[in-house]
Amino acid sequence: MTRVLYPGSFDPVTKGHMNIINQAGVLFDEVIVAVMQNPLKKSYFFTLEERIEILKEIYRKLDNIRIILGSGASVDIALENDCKSIIRGLRSLSDYDYEVQLQQINKDISNNRVNTICLFADRDYQFISSSMVKEVFNLGKDISTYVDPVVNERMKQKKMLLDK
């Protein structure tokens, strides 16, 4: 059985992330999506629990996509879950610069036991980022082109709660 880890903050999960998950699902028997909290990032729109809930709802019918809470180093989560590789998605040159450094560090700290595989989202999804989605949403504009209906609904609900 081949398993791969896809770590990220998914705040919120976008159609870009989902395109990468679909591609990974074709390449591997199981994709483990680890929802992470970056201690250096000050604020999130959704809590860690909400981000996990949303992903679980979206993928509830797919047995080969597992959603977990990820804490600590991605390579440790990968090894604990029997994954020999980590998937990262590439959008731009700036993603590339960061990912090149990250994959080397991950190789070093895992003693070469965990490799990184980079995938590219299909053309229509390449430019989508969680931060762009939040910006468009905060301007009161429609985000349904960029996210699953589950995310769209949960963002509206959360905004109503925050506005109260």
Ligand code: ADP
């Ligand atoms: P963000 O969207 O804020 O960069 P994440 O940490 O949630 O952040 O992203 C997890 C992984 O998904 C990263 O490797 C990121 O580069 C990748 N990713 C995010 N959006 C896309 C996209 N539209 N196309 C390809 N990869 C993506």
